[in-house]
Amino acid sequence: MSTLKERHYWSQLRAALTAGQWLSSSPAKAPNGSPLPWSELFRKFNKHCRGFADVAQVASSTQALAVLLAASSKSKNEDQDEWVPESKEGMYAMELGEECILPAERKKAGIEGYEALKQLESANFDTLNFALAYYAYALGNPSECLAHLAKVPDTAHIQNHIPLPSTLRASTLQVPSSSSSSTSASSSIVSTDSAATATPSVTPSATISIAEIKDGRAWAMAETIRSLCLQGAL
Numbered sequence: 001m002s003t004l005k006e007r008h009y010w011s012q013l014r015a016a017l018t019a020g021q022w023l024s025s026s027p028a029k030a031p032n033g034s035p036l037p038w039s040e041l042f043r044k045f046n047k048h049c050r051g052f053a054d055v056a057q058v059a060s061s062t063q064a065l066a067v068l069l070a071a072s073s074k075s076k077n078e079d080q081d082e083w084v085p086e087s088k089e090g091m092y093a094m095e096l097g098e099e100c101i102l103p104a105e106r107k108k109a110g111i112e113g114y115e116a117l118k119q120l121e122s123a124n125f126d127t128l129n130f131a132l133a134y135y136a137y138a139l140g141n142p143s144e145c146l147a148h149l150a151k152v153p154d155t156a157h158i159q160n161h162i163p164l165p166s167t168l169r170a171s172t173l174q175v176p177s178s179s180s181s182s183t184s185a186s187s188s189i190v191s192t193d194s195a196a197t198a199t200p201s202v203t204p205s206a207t208i209s210i211a212e213i214k215d216g217r218a219w220a221m222a223e224t225i226r227s228l229c230l231q232g233a234l
Contacts, residue, residue, distance in 0.1 A: 005031060005048040011214045012036075013045050017059055018218045022066035038063055054120050058131050061113050065135055068106050073099050100233075102138045110139050126152050130223045137230050145230055155227055 008031050016027040016038070026035030036044065042056045049055075102110045114135040120128055129148045136145035149155050213219070 003048065009041075009045045009048050012041060013056075013059060014216055014219050015213050016041060017062070018213050018222060020066070020222070022063050023070055054128070057120060058117065058127050061117050062131050062134065064113050065110065065131075065138060068102055068109055069100060069138060072103050072106055100138060100230075101140060107139060110135060114139060127223060130227050133227060133230055137233070149227055149231055152227070155224070155231065 012028040019027065021027055025037055027038055028036045028041040030036055030044070038060075042060050045056050045059075046053055114132070117128065117132055117135060129151045133145045133148035136142075136148060
């Protein structure tokens with residue numbers, strides 16, 4: 001049976017990832033409401049969510065790469081702890097630019113993170129391959145980026161990665177239920193049991209609910225859209 005702290009830190013991890021405030025000094029909270037930095041969030045997650053160290057490592061690596069990219073960005077919003085890349089195509093353009101490529105002085109740190117993630121490749125779940133593709137693109141390795149994305153079935157079919165609430169299936173980034181603390185490590189993108197017959201719609205980001213953040217659908221959408229952008233840029 002999962003504990004309250006286990007469910008709490010699953011929710012906090014996924015809420016922090018979905019928010020994407022990579023430079024924030026307190027992206028999460030403890031059960032008593034005290035703020036937690038990223039490092040403490042990962043430590044607490046590993047402590048209370050036993051058996052999912054690989055999930056924490058992928059999340060930590062994703063945050064680390066985002067920080068490296070943010071530090072290299074020409075435009076950063078200090079008040080909101082987020083970076084805003086310049087774009088000639090408009091504020092909501094999805095075309096990737098130089099903001100997703102690490103400069104030479106930051107590639108050493110990027111390579112270290114990339115190599116550490118490769119040690120987890122045997123787990124072979126979607127979030128890992130999405131993160132590996134993110135690193136490969138940032139390091140200027142387009143062929144490796146595409147190779148990682150090729151390991152994720154139907155990457156372009158975003159609806160396959162976003163489940164209907166009534167057909168959610170356990171995954172590495174789904175909060176364990178009170179009846180069981182065991183979740184499958186096969187995929188962080190929550191999928192449906194009836195993908196062949198159901199066609200979930202893509203929820204607009206402006207209407208994402210707290211429930212969708214907690215059950216992993218919001219982060220699944222973010223990972224999928226990011227990966228589609230990587231594919232489209234190559």
